[in-house]
Amino acid sequence: MKKIAVLTSGGDSPGMNAAVRAVTRKAIYHGIEVYGVYNGYQGLLQDKIEKLELGSVGDTIQRGGTFLRSARCPEFKDKEVRKQAIENLYKRGIEALVVIGGDGSYRGAQRLNEEGIKTIAVPGTIDNDINGTDFTIGFDTALNTIIDTVDKIRDTASSHERTFIIEVMGRDAGDLALWAGLAGGAETILIPEEKVQIEHIAERIQKGIERGKKHSVIIVAEGVMSANECSQELKKYINVDTRESVLGHMQRGGAPTGVDRVLASRLGAYAVELLMNNESGYAVGIKSNHLSKTTFDEVFKEAHQIDHKLYQLSEELSI
Structure with a gap:
């Protein structure tokens, strides 16, 4: 193995730079x-490929986002289009590729691996929705960003005796909402993996009011409904003063936490180790704090599962 390439693809996540740094060094x-x-797979097609030196990744471990930048590239699904990307690698003598990203990025990596480019995927997404790893790079940072916001919102919710509905990211996965809700002491958490009737939420809020509770915080994952939709549905069952907050893309930004920097460093370095051992077609991850590798077929075999015991715990602690 003499030459490898690295790219970041899909939505950015804090810690991607730390992973690129680890791969490079x-x-x-x-x-x-x-x-x-x-610019991700788009840059692979457009031949935006540059040699990285030690200094190229200096002072990047603390930076959010990705200095390699990212871009959506739906045309990469076309085999004829991918041939140009492969040619751009071959003409430089590049034998292998490390792809840092989420589910869509993994599928591109799987195709390249099948077509002759040794490929390892590294999980970089705040959604924590990748099968084969306990945590993805960026999840912890996004989680702490949400918790910080929830703490601030609770102050004003208490002051004005209101119910605040906070919409968080996660697409079709509920980990961000679940972990943020449990850590932030939310009274109610709405996630795609658990079906909850709005009228039951209204009943819980009403019981709280009857025992003297002055405010509530509801965390809703975007994959369930919007904060505004949640508010409108709630008002069908209870007369309560609500306010909605949509955290949006602020969840993706900011300096990565120490946890994400260490995770990114471990996974990036592990990806290189596998390639050096002539192994490819794997997604690296972390399981019970041990480095792991999972074939792409296994990753796509089933969807990532939340820890339902955590959800039950949140229900028990938010009475």
């Missing part, structure tokens, strides 16, 4: 040349 340490692909 681990490879150079072992005498391997590293090339950065700018």
Whole structure:
């Protein structure tokens, strides 16, 4: 293995830069040349590939986002289109690729691996929705961003005796909402994996009011409904003063936490180790704090599952 490339794809997540740094420095340490692909798969098609040196990744571990940038590239699904990407790698003598991203990025990596480019995928998404790993890079940072906001909102909710409905990201996965709700002491958590009737939420709020509770916080995952929709549905069953907050893309930004920096460093370096051992077609991850590898077929075999015991615990503690 003499030359490898690295790219970031899909939605950005805090810690992606730390992962690129780990890939770059681990490879150079072992005498391997590293090339950065700018703008994800789109950049691979457009030949936006530059050699990375040790200094190229200096002062990046603390930065959010991705200095390699990212872009959506739906045309990459076309095999004829991918041939150009592969040619751009081959003409530089690049033998392998590390892809940092989420589910869609993994599918592109799987195709490239099947077509002759040794590929390893690294989980970079705040949604924590990748099968084969307990945590994804960026999840912890986004979680702490949400918790910080929930703490601030609770102050004003208490002051004005209101019910605040906070909409968080996560697409079709509920981990962000679940963990943020449990850590932030939310009275109600709405996630795609658990079906809850709005009238039951109204009953819970009413019981709280009857025992003297002055405010409530509801965390709703965007994959369930919007905060505004939740508010309108709630008012069908209870007369309560509500306010909605949509956190949006602020959840993706900011300096990565120490947890995400360490996770990204471990996974990025592990990806290089696998390639050095002539292994490819794997997604790396972390399971019970141990590095793991999962074939792409296994990753796509079933959807990521939330910890339902955590959800039950949130129900028990929010009475």
